[in-house]
Amino acid sequence: MNIRGCATAGVVAWHRTLRKALLGPNLPDVWLPREHTPSHTLSQESLQRKSFDVNLKFYDHLKPLLWCQHVLFLFGCLRLAIPLGANEHNAVILEGKPIAKEIKLRVTDELRRMKISIGRFPRLSVVLVGDRRDSHTFIHIKLKACNQVGIETVVTQLPENCAESDLLDAVSGFNLDPDVHGIIVQLPLPQHLDEEKIINVVSPEKDVDGFHPLNVGNLAIRGRKPLFIPCAPKGCIELLLRHGVEIKGKRAVIIGRSKIVGLPTSLLLQRHHATVSMLHAYTKDPQQITSEADIVVADVGIPNIVRGNWLKKGAVVIDMGSNQVKDPSGHGFRVSGDVCFEEAVKVASAITPVPGGVGPVTVSMLLSNTLDSAKRAFGMV
Numbered sequence: 001m002n003i004r005g006c007a008t009a010g011v012v013a014w015h016r017t018l019r020k021a022l023l024g025p026n027l028p029d030v031w032l033p034r035e036h037t038p039s040h041t042l043s044q045e046s047l048q049r050k051s052f053d054v055n056l057k058f059y060d061h062l063k064p065l066l067w068c069q070h071v072l073f074l075f076g077c078l079r080l081a082i083p084l085g086a087n088e089h090n091a092v093i094l095e096g097k098p099i100a101k102e103i104k105l106r107v108t109d110e111l112r113r114m115k116i117s118i119g120r121f122p123r124l125s126v127v128l129v130g131d132r133r134d135s136h137t138f139i140h141i142k143l144k145a146c147n148q149v150g151i152e153t154v155v156t157q158l159p160e161n162c163a164e165s166d167l168l169d170a171v172s173g174f175n176l177d178p179d180v181h182g183i184i185v186q187l188p189l190p191q192h193l194d195e196e197k198i199i200n201v202v203s204p205e206k207d208v209d210g211f212h213p214l215n216v217g218n219l220a221i222r223g224r225k226p227l228f229i230p231c232a233p234k235g236c237i238e239l240l241l242r243h244g245v246e247i248k249g250k251r252a253v254i255i256g257r258s259k260i261v262g263l264p265t266s267l268l269l270q271r272h273h274a275t276v277s278m279l280h281a282y283t284k285d286p287q288q289i290t291s292e293a294d295i296v297v298a299d300v301g302i303p304n305i306v307r308g309n310w311l312k313k314g315a316v317v318i319d320m321g322s323n324q325v326k327d328p329s330g331h332g333f334r335v336s337g338d339v340c341f342e343e344a345v346k347v348a349s350a351i352t353p354v355p356g357g358v359g360p361v362t363v364s365m366l367l368s369n370t371l372d373s374a375k376r377a378f379g380m381v
């Protein structure tokens with residue numbers, strides 16, 4: 001596949017008053033029966049209409065000037081002659097940072113009240129095996145966020161070649177510790193360790209990643225409620241809902257079927273009554289299938305694999321990719337999404353940026369899950 005380099009374009013941030021979303025620190029119920037499923041106000045059509053309205057207003061202002069067809073013609077020629085700049089597109093930019101900020105404030109406030117009322121606070125234990133650059137980056141981001149809101153953290157770092165029993169012992173220790181409310185084992189693990197075995201050992205009550213089979217199973221089956229929903233998929237849905245993107249009845253394509261993102265995102269989108277297709281490494285003609293989707297979620301781990309010509313005009317694009325790539329300048333690394341932003345932004349009606357899209361919301365969901373876990377442990381729910 002031809003994957004062209006595609007730098008993330010600088011874009012005008014689009015801010016919209018944040019509506020109270022359905023998923024947040026208090027995890028309101030998304031498992032309502034069909035008649036109660038909220039319909040969201042800003043559909044894709046209206047997202048498109050919104051940008052169209054902006055264009056109309058722009059031309060309204062120009063109307064007095066465009067007093068004859070000659071001027072119009074001249075303007076048209078000029079317009080065509082100037083190459084489209086990075087900001088001249090119609091897609092709404094689905095910013096994640098303001099959402100993450102708001103969730104963090106709510107978590108901070110709840111934690112403050114928790115400390116005042118019972119003098120206790122949540123603690124998150126993080127287990128890191130090996131020395132992967134990206135794992136270090138992700139853990140640094142999570143620890144920083146915990147520190148900002150007042151969640152205590154404990155990090156256990158094991159060497160790349162550690163024995164499976166060392167890792168199992170570390171997790172079991174955290175399971176037994178009543179002062180630990182959340183446990184994450186950073187993935188991926190080195191090849192010699194059995195990922196599924198480790199995940200099975202994490203107590204489902206402390207599984208703030210939502211990867212334990214009990215939590216995944218309860219997410220998968222209609223009418224059941226998991227203790228935790230995985231953070232990135234929860235962030236994806238939160239972002240869609242807060243930006244008023246209608247999910248019900250829409251065709252969603254998820255590229256990637258990982259347990260961290262793709263699979264649970266498909267389950268959540270189905271909970272919200274989307275019709276979901278899953279694409280993976282063996283899918284034939286992913287471009288054709290993706291081009292039929294109203295909502296596209298990219299979770300592949302390959303920079304810029306999703307090109308502009310994969311997308312239906314007006315699709316909503318959620319780029320979950322967070323790939324560290326060497327900076328073209330030769331100095332250090334930068335983060336790149338799975339979607340070629342520069343191309344997609346011209347076709348989509350709304351798109352998440354990388355960085356600053358789903359990533360920060362994912363991290364705020366980890367804080368929210370840890371808070372929920374502590375509340376359950378303290379009998380506050």
Ligand SMILES: NC(=O)C1=CN([C@@H]2O[C@H](COP(=O)(O)OP(=O)(O)OC[C@H]3O[C@@H](n4cnc5c(N)ncnc54)[C@H](OP(=O)(O)O)[C@@H]3O)[C@@H](O)[C@H]2O)C=CC1
Pocket residue numbers: 232235255256257258259260261262279280281282283286299300301302319320321322323358359362363
């Ligand atoms: N923003 C966020 O909050 C988060 C971002 N991420 C990012 O998401 C990306 C993916 O991570 P993760 O889910 O852990 O990755 P995995 O490697 O676990 O999964 C990748 C998926 O992509 C599929 N795939 C691989 N190549 C192709 C292809 N050519 N066409 C279609 N599908 C393909 C694989 O298919 P198959 O199953 O057949 O192998 C697999 O299902 C990374 O960039 C990661 O950093 C991850 C978590 C959170």
Ligand SMILES: Nc1nc(=O)c2c([nH]1)NC[C@@H]1CN(c3ccc(C(=O)N[C@@H](CCC(=O)O)C(=O)O)cc3)C=[N+]21
Pocket residue numbers: 137138141184185186187188209231232260322324335354355356357358359360362363
């Ligand atoms: N047990 C486990 N749980 C995870 O949740 C988990 C994991 N393992 N392994 C790896 C993936 C990846 N992941 C991300 C988290 C935050 C950003 C994030 O905040 N990204 C920033 C940029 C980050 C950067 O600068 O590199 C952004 O998009 O703005 C991205 C990706 C969680 N994961």
